[in-house]
Amino acid sequence: MGLKIIVLAKQVPDTRNVGKDAMKADGTVNRGALPAIFNPEDLNALEQALRLKDKYEGSTVSILTMGPGRAAEIIREGMYRGADGGILLTDRAFAGADTLATSYAIALAIKNMDYDLILAGRQAIDGDTAQVGPQVAEKLRIPQITYAESINSVEKKTVNVLRRLERGVETVESPLPCVVTVNGSAADCRPRNAKLLMKYKHAHTVTELQDSSEDYIDLTADRPYLKIKEVSAADVNADLNWTGLSGSPTKVKSIQNVVFQAKEARVLTADAYEIEELVKELIDNHTIG
Amino acid sequence: MSNVFVICELEDGKVVDVSLELLTKGRSLANELNCKLEAVVLGKDLKDIEKQIFPFGADVVHVGDDERLDPFTTLPHNAVIVELFKKEKPQICLLGATTMGRDLGPRISSELFSGLTADCTSLEIGPHTDKKAGKEYTDLLYQIRPAFGGNIVATIINPECRPQMATVREGVMKQEICDANYKGKVKTIDVASILKPEHLVVKVIERHMEKSKVNIKNAPIIVSGGYGMGSKDGFQLLYKLAEVLGAEVGASRAAVDAGYAEHERQVGQTGVTVRPKLYIACGISGQIQHTAGMEESSMVIAINNDPNAPINNVADYVITGDVNDIIPKLIKAYKKNTK
Ligand SMILES: Cc1cc2nc3c(=O)[nH]c(=O)nc-3n(C[C@H](O)[C@H](O)[C@H](O)COP(=O)(O)OP(=O)(O)OC[C@H]3O[C@@H](n4cnc5c(N)ncnc54)[C@H](O)[C@@H]3O)c2cc1C
Numbered sequence: 001m002g003l004k005i006i007v008l009a010k011q012v013p014d015t016r017n018v019g020k021d022a023m024k025a026d027g028t029v030n031r032g033a034l035p036a037i038f039n040p041e042d043l044n045a046l047e048q049a050l051r052l053k054d055k056y057e058g059s060t061v062s063i064l065t066m067g068p069g070r071a072a073e074i075i076r077e078g079m080y081r082g083a084d085g086g087i088l089l090t091d092r093a094f095a096g097a098d099t100l101a102t103s104y105a106i107a108l109a110i111k112n113m114d115y116d117l118i119l120a121g122r123q124a125i126d127g128d129t130a131q132v133g134p135q136v137a138e139k140l141r142i143p144q145i146t147y148a149e150s151i152n153s154v155e156k157k158t159v160n161v162l163r164r165l166e167r168g169v170e171t172v173e174s175p176l177p178c179v180v181t182v183n184g185s186a187a188d189c190r191p192r193n194a195k196l197l198m199k200y201k202h203a204h205t206v207t208e209l210q211d212s213s214e215d216y217i218d219l220t221a222d223r224p225y226l227k228i229k230e231v232s233a234a235d236v237n238a239d240l241n242w243t244g245l246s247g248s249p250t251k252v253k254s255i256q257n258v259v260f261q262a263k264e265a266r267v268l269t270a271d272a273y274e275i276e277e278l279v280k281e282l283i284d285n286h287t288i289g
Numbered sequence: 290m291s292n293v294f295v296i297c298e299l300e301d302g303k304v305v306d307v308s309l310e311l312l313t314k315g316r317s318l319a320n321e322l323n324c325k326l327e328a329v330v331l332g333k334d335l336k337d338i339e340k341q342i343f344p345f346g347a348d349v350v351h352v353g354d355d356e357r358l359d360p361f362t363t364l365p366h367n368a369v370i371v372e373l374f375k376k377e378k379p380q381i382c383l384l385g386a387t388t389m390g391r392d393l394g395p396r397i398s399s400e401l402f403s404g405l406t407a408d409c410t411s412l413e414i415g416p417h418t419d420k421k422a423g424k425e426y427t428d429l430l431y432q433i434r435p436a437f438g439g440n441i442v443a444t445i446i447n448p449e450c451r452p453q454m455a456t457v458r459e460g461v462m463k464q465e466i467c468d469a470n471y472k473g474k475v476k477t478i479d480v481a482s483i484l485k486p487e488h489l490v491v492k493v494i495e496r497h498m499e500k501s502k503v504n505i506k507n508a509p510i511i512v513s514g515g516y517g518m519g520s521k522d523g524f525q526l527l528y529k530l531a532e533v534l535g536a537e538v539g540a541s542r543a544a545v546d547a548g549y550a551e552h553e554r555q556v557g558q559t560g561v562t563v564r565p566k567l568y569i570a571c572g573i574s575g576q577i578q579h580t581a582g583m584e585e586s587s588m589v590i591a592i593n594n595d596p597n598a599p600i601n602n603v604a605d606y607v608i609t610g611d612v613n614d615i616i617p618k619l620i621k622a623y624k625k626n627t628k
Contacts, residue, residue: 015438031437040507100399126437129407131395134363138399143491144363146392160494165388168498172362174491184507249404249450253417253431256442265591265601270610276622278590278606286435286442287567287588288510288534289410289461289627 002058003154005049006113008106008120008136009042009063009078011071015125038074041121043189045182048151049119050082050190056154060084062113066094066106072205075228079200080192085225087113088205091233093243099131101247106132107139108236117159118179122147133181143178149186205230258286292325292349293318294379294452296370297342298389299332304341307385307459314412314462315383316346321414322428324380325349329373331366331478333359339475346467353478357489360496361389364488367396372483374401379452381430383412386456398454404447405454406432410461417446424448430455439509439566439587460535463627503553505537510567513539513556513583516547517572517593518612524549526616527571533623539563539583541573557582571612575600592616 013034022033046063053059063078063086065071075086089109097105110118118137123130130146137144149164154176163170164183202219204212205228209220220226233243241247268274283289295315297308312328319326325348330338332354339350353369374382374397382397384390386408398405411433417426430453432445447453505511512531518524524538531538540550542557556563558578568586573579575591575598583589584603591604592615601607608615 013437015440031440098404099395100402100404103399128436128438129395129405130391131398131405131407134392134395135399138367138396144392144396145491146363147388163388168496170360170496171494172491173494178491185504249398249402249447250406250432250445251448253444253446255444258435258440258442265604265607267596267601267607267609270608270615270618272618272622275608275615275618276625278608279619279622280626282567283623283626286410286439288623 002060003052003056003116004114005052005059005061006110006115006118007042007046007049007061007063007078007083008118008132009046009065009074010039010121010124011036011065011067011074012039012124012126013037036070036073038077039121039124041123041125041182041184042074043121044184044186045119045121045180046078046081046083047187047189048148048180048182049117051187052117052151052154053082062086064089064106064109064113066090066102066109069205069207072208072228076200076203077192079203080197081190082193082196085203085228087229087231089231089236091238091243093233093238093240096245096248097243098248098250099127099129099135100249101243101245103132103135103139104242104247105233105236105238107136108238109231110136110140112231112236116176117154118177119151120179120181122181122183130181133179137179140177140179143174144181145172145174145178146181148180148182151180200226202226203228291378291380291451292327293322293381294327294329294374294377294383295347296382296384296390296393297328297330298385298387299330299338302334302338304330304338305385305387305459306464307387307390307457309345310459310462310464311383311385311457312342312345312347313465313467314457315381316467318381318412318414318430319346319348322380327351327377327379329353329370331355331358331369331480339473343471343473344466344469346471348473349476350473351476351478353480355480355484357484358480360493362489362491362493363392363396364491365484366393367400368485368488369478369480369483370397371400373478374452382452382454384454384456386458390456394454394456401450401452403450403452403454404445405456406434406445407456409434409455409457410442412455412457412462417448419448429453458535460533461627503537503551505539505554505556505563506561508537508563509565510534510536510569511539511556511563511565511583511586512536512569512571513541513573514544514549514571514612515541515573515579516543516549517574518544518549519572521549523613526613530569530616530620533620536567536569539568541579544573570600570604571616573600574598575603
């Protein structure tokens, strides 16, 4: 009983690791200088997918990501860890999308694919919204299971999932197909596999190939698994009213940068007034509260 | 007239704190917008539930009482609320940023094509000018939240779509009884006419309370304690501070070795490496093996009675004094200046 599993993954700036070189002179973060990484909880989702693939013979794991051309990097990264391939959903028309417009595009891409189970990280660290998983499920009109800590089994077209809630755990079952979003508390993703790294290091999208040498092109002709499929808004018949900025009900009205203090310690005494002033300052600059 | 709606969450027959906080906020938004506050409660055995809600100023409580709505699963709750909202057309809908609210909210907003902003830290009413489209908006909900790992604070609006939806975490808004004798109306939702077999396909097999695994690696705020906390009981003070700040508790090796905290909480060379937004080191000397695991924190506050403790060298703020004196002051100051 092979399962067809799609893992939704996002390439994100590493907001958790804002080093000195990513700081601008005014103390705000230079977002362009942050390294681009595989969204951490999407790796937890990938691990759950790979475990199912190990358990149920004949299963395949495909990574679906929406983003700019360079996001193909995380598809390759997923293949090094055991995914069979992936699709890069990329188009200028998708730029500026909020979670709803993103979910619309992703759901359209999924409709063109064969699937039993869709896994995603609970949320991405650049937005922390946790909305894309449930919204993709709604667009596809299939059930959703959020906050999963482990996918226990898939038997008789039913998936059994352990969820982590505020004060406990819950086991739920849903018929396939469904969307499951996976928590950071789930098992860590396995590392890259040396053999797979050799096998897939030349996997590329068409756009990437156009910038590379002839040899690579010959290589993909020979080995179709090295081709990472690129899909545009037109390929999925997207209605442009529903994509990107125009398909996004939420708009960003304004953005305020949080200013970090320079590294020179301020020394306080145990005086209640001084402590209260510090707390107020931390609340005002959104460090706490 | 379209109103402000709050979706209430229940636990053991009681409306949870975050919902009461949202009712309090919803009441003040409704006053500002000159509209009504309405609450939605779904579950089973809900007799008299409105009595818990009216004191917070709800003008209407919509009650959907049906066995199939408990325990919570997404699809039936979603179906009932979507149906209700199509009829009532709320202008604002607030939910707790709980596992339930963050599961249900996105599904509702997707089906109604209305915008949702997660984990707001502040909600205000204000105008907006769209210069490009030459449009003026009044009385929009400003949904204010940190983004980008806390490096920016964004104000989000939904100019065109309704309801304007937002989730808010527990403890962010204050909870205040509006009038103990406030009287509103109860409206019964005809759940049976809404639910279809396809809404009931997800089954809760088992549910039990269990302490969550300690996971300090991804915590945005860590309150960490060392040998200077004095005892396992002394560590309780850290848990109190962590609870009000929404933080996790970390520890030095000396504290772990002394049995004050579990090994999962150990920060440092032989523990976890953390990079939180804020690290508060309490009674930790700051040996290199410890600082190796926390020096990349965006901000460090060191609390130590030794003014020359090495931890002070990696700190942004140094508070010199006894932890047993300073931590309660921090808690008090925080409570006083929030809500
Ligand atoms: C190979 C190796 C690996 C190690 N790995 C780690 C590691 O991963 N993590 C780690 O933490 N350590 C590690 N250590 C141990 C490390 O060297 C220190 O011994 C340890 O961090 C000290 O813990 P501490 O600061 O809590 O205790 P102490 O050094 O005893 O410091 C206690 C501090 O509390 C202050 N204090 C006391 N009472 C009060 C009070 N009432 N109010 C305020 N302040 C008070 C004191 O002034 C002092 O600064 C490792 C050591 C080795 C050799």
